[in-house]
Amino acid sequence: MGAWGTGISSNDTYADVYGGFLELFNSGTEVAEITSELTKQFAETVAHPHENHDFWFAVAKAQWECKQLDAVVLDRVTRIIESGENIRVWQDLHASEADVRKRRAVLEKFLSLLRSERGNPRKRKKKIIREPVFEKGECLTFRLSNGNYGGAVVLEAIKGAEHNYNLIAITRINQAEKPTAEDFLRAEVLVVDFGNWSDDLGLMWYLPVRHKKVKDLIESIGAIPVDLDYPLQGSKLGHMADFDSWVIERANRQFESETVRQSRPKKILLKKFTRRSRWKFWS
Numbered sequence: 662m663g664a665w666g667t668g669i670s671s672n673d674t675y676a677d678v679y680g681g682f683l684e685l686f687n688s689g690t691e692v693a694e695i696t697s698e699l700t701k702q703f704a705e706t707v708a709h710p711h712e713n714h715d716f717w718f719a720v721a722k723a724q725w726e727c728k729q730l731d732a733v734v735l736d737r738v739t740r741i742i743e744s745g746e747n748i749r750v751w752q753d754l755h756a757s758e759a760d761v762r763k764r765r766a767v768l769e770k771f772l773s774l775l776r777s778e779r780g781n782p783r784k785r786k787k788k789i790i791r792e793p794v795f796e797k798g799e800c801l802t803f804r805l806s807n808g809n810y811g812g813a814v815v816l817e818a819i820k821g822a823e824h825n826y827n828l829i830a831i832t833r834i835n836q837a838e839k840p841t842a843e844d845f846l847r848a849e850v851l852v853v854d855f856g857n858w859s860d861d862l863g864l865m866w867y868l869p870v871r872h873k874k875v876k877d878l879i880e881s882i883g884a885i886p887v888d889l890d891y892p893l894q895g896s897k898l899g900h901m902a903d904f905d906s907w908v909i910e911r912a913n914r915q916f917e918s919e920t921v922r923q924s925r926p927k928k929i930l931l932k933k934f935t936r937r938s939r940w941k942f943w944s
Contacts, residue, residue: 666906667763669718669771673865673899674706678719680900687786692729696720711750714741718771725775728782735775742768756856793818793827794869794876798884798935800845802834806913809835813908814845816864816934817891828891828898831863831908832931835916842883850934852926853911855918860926863911864934866893870902878905887935 669675678699685695699720700707707713721738724730741747751764795801795815805811812834819826831851834840851863901907919925 667760667767669722669767671906672715674703674712674715675719676901677899678703678716679723680902682720682723686723686727686783689785692724692727693731696724696731696734711746714747714750717741721775722771725779726783728779730775738775739772742772754856760856793820793825793867794872795827795829795867795881796884798887800840800842800882800884801829802840802880802882803878803909805835805909805916807835807916809837810839811835811909811912812840812845812848814848814885814887814931814935816887816889817893819893826866826868826893826900829865829867829904829908830931830934831912835912839880840882842885845885845931848931850929850931851912851915852929853915854926855914862929863908864898865907866896866898866900867904867907868900868902869904872904875903875905878909885935888937889935 666672670679681699681702682695685698686692690698699716703716706716717734717737718741721730721734724734747768748761748765751761756764795818797815797818799815801813801815802810803812812832814830814832815827816830817826817828832845832848833851834844834848836844853861853863
């Protein structure tokens with residue numbers, strides 16, 4: 662499910678589908694064709710009885726913004742919400758009672774929005790080519806809500822392409838002193854298992870659409886070697902545009918949940934994603 666909050670847009674599936682919809686829309690593709698293309702692209706998600714909820718929420722929102730909300734899509738979203746299916750998914754994943762109440766209110770507000778009349782339709786925007794803001798191997802630190810320093814490493818910087826991304830790996834750095842490059846060499850990758858997450862690796866492609874609002878929260882403290890290459894094409898990792906909500910807030914919530922539960926997920930060292938194996942095996 663990959664949700665980091667109770668909001669309609671606060672999960673990976675919604676972000677991927679909605680972002681893909683707008684990308685195709687801004688390139689000149691018609692809404693009906695976009696919907697058909699995304700349905701094929703996310704065929705496994707669409708076929709899943711629960712994971713398809715966020716897919717249809719994203720499609721419905723994008724269609725509504727374009728003033729072309731399909732009646733079939735609206736009917737599907739209405740059934741998902743009014744039947745309580747989405748709430749049951751959250752309950753089955755052991756969401757807290759407070760989060761379930763918030764989610765229910767969010768769903769009701771969302772359905773009300775879809776049933777309302779959109780003012781002006783969304784206009785197509787000229788595609789903007791954005792360079793990645795970080796270099797490969799760069800070590801980033803930021804303040805956590807507990808006052809400690811957290812950290813993330815840039816595993817890749819895609820440049821000179823139509824889409825220029827950084828691949829970000831959140832680490833388990835959570836310390837009072839500002840981390841050094843040595844701390845990152847010994848660090849673990851954050852494994853997320855709070856709320857609706859289930860041992861998800863904290864890796865995602867970052868497109869700096871809204872980077873200006875968070876750049877003052879992030880400090881670069883050096884770099885470490887990253888020997889592996891990560892191509893964007895064919896990658897199964899998700900995409901994000903909000904460093905604060907995806908990286909910083911996700912680390913905050915994971916550490917907070919571990920404090921409450923008095924447990925933590927499995928240990929995965931960062932070097933697994935930065936260094937080639939030194940060993941070669943022969944048969």
